Amino acid sequence: MNSLKKYLLNSDGHFGKFGGRYVPELLIPIMEELQKAFLQAKKDSSFKKDLLNLYHNYSGRPTPLYFCENLTRKIGGAKIYLKNEGLNHTGAHKINHCLGQALLAKRMGKKRLIAETGAGQHGLATATVAAKFGLKCRVYMGARDVERQRPNVFWMEQLGAEVIPVKEGGQILRDAINAALRDLISNPEDTHYLLGTVCGPHPYPVINTYFQKIVGEEVKKQLGALPDYLVACVGGGSNAMGLFYNFLDDKKVQMLAVEAGGKGIKKEKGKFTHAARFQAGEVGVVEGFKSYFLQNSEGQIEETFSISAGLDYSGVGPQLAYLHDIGRVEFTYAVDDEVMAAYKLLAKTEGIFAALESAHAVAGAIKLAKNLPKNKTIVMNCSGRGDKDLFIVTKKLGDENFANFLKKQA
């Protein structure tokens, strides 16, 4: 039987009709160089040793797989386990591929890292590895995201990174990716673009899946048995690929991916009010790869909406598009209100603040658990912790005391 695992790390970067390398000619040699460096590193035992060492001693891996006993009892269905990626250094799974790519950048002799960021988690992780490895760092962030994720901007700057607010387009994640690609086109020789998800031109989806697969590998060991379901949120798809990858060939394991439902799967005044690509997207080619994108009838990419900046993206990783089309991964969505309810419930029952992105997975897992018998197990990926969302959550919950506190500080 064919191994899906092998196929999704293939060396030409096509996954069925998805993926590919649709970039301007100037970037082709750069992508080829990165691919070559990656393939060599993968075979190099010292590279693997360095990476594992960083995972363990810098980031704090393995992260716990925690049985949510109280939440499980409260829901009254399947057993819910939580993979706590939020306990990584910098607070999310993003550090996994940042460490890997920083090692690659070093091998290639690059002097400068650039990155895009939505919620700021990937930018923060990039700024962190840049500081650690002595590389210059510039992070592109949509101007709207800069507004809603100011704390992360401050931390990135403290780490020595230059944060550039991107004022084009919808001023969110997609615009930041475009700006980073333009930077790479302008500085192809000394710069490594540390792309932060399983999107973009080949080899990025393959590389980031490879660096994130540690998540699922740990889960398999920690659980000691195969789970019945895996649940993850999906923006670009890096945490989902990280959790799912190692189980892809275990047919018994079912996989559920939760997209951002925003204000609901409808259009308001002709605009999308969500970021659920598998609900309303069409196949297209944007930002160097082929996948599902939210676009209009003309093939123009549309703006998206979500309470979580990290899921507020019009495209999705090409490997996930393939897994969707062959039916290996089921896709659903959670709307903002469900996400807030899940966020609060997890905090009250287990004492864990999930990032708003990850709270989509929590919402998905809760819904799923309700309708399953008690002998089934679900593993949900809590891809990040919620501290960064302090300002969004207090506003969303209308906390007057916090608003007054901010006024007094100002």
Place this chain on the structure above:
Amino acid sequence: MKKLMTHIVAGYPSLKKSEELLRLMAKNGADFIEIQIPFSDPVADGPTIMQANQKSLEAGTKVEDCFELMKKMTKIGSETKFLFMTYFNILHHYGVEKFCSRAAKCGCYGLIVPDMPIDEEAQEHYLKNCRKHGLAPIQIISPLTPERRLKMIAKVAAHPARHGALASAEGFVYCVSRFGTTGQESKLNPQLSSYLKKVKKHIKVPLAVGFGISNKAHVEAVWKEADIAVVGSKIINILNENSGDLKKLEEFVKGLKL
């Protein structure tokens, strides 16, 4: 005879203005003109053209408008050849075959699609459809393109496209002059000459050179080494600086060919 290619973004600042601009440039010596179909994510373009894309889309420009514009321009009886420049999702969404067929029917000479590298041909049949409909699929080369790829691109570029089923058009290869996105520059890449020499060893069709070509001196320098000088962002900048008044632009374009 050295040639000039200019560029506009269709619908910027308006479709009516685009048409005036095209007529003016055709009349004043542009041998080729790129009509850019605006796209939401133009990754190879710098700030000037990027903003023009965004404004044109905000004004409601549709792909259909661009076809109509092409049809109108190819009927004005000028010698100028008109090309479509855009990004691959526009073709993909329209249907590659359907797009090529429609573009050819509108009299389009060729297509410039920077994010459609030859490597994805097996997936997309872009070259195949261009040829089938007599469009020149203009290939792009950069200073980083290695010899191995120059050879691959040479093979594609040498394949003659039938133009409008009548004359045979050999097309040309578009050499990006330097690293970076499109945009005005004060100085040319000092290594331009050695770069183009390397390209010419492999590519035997005419060469166009663009990106950062923004005055008469640049154009002259390009003509020493190549056949077609491409002036893009500078034209939009002049347009912006003169709030749409075309007089300055007319002088500028005329001056480039003198």
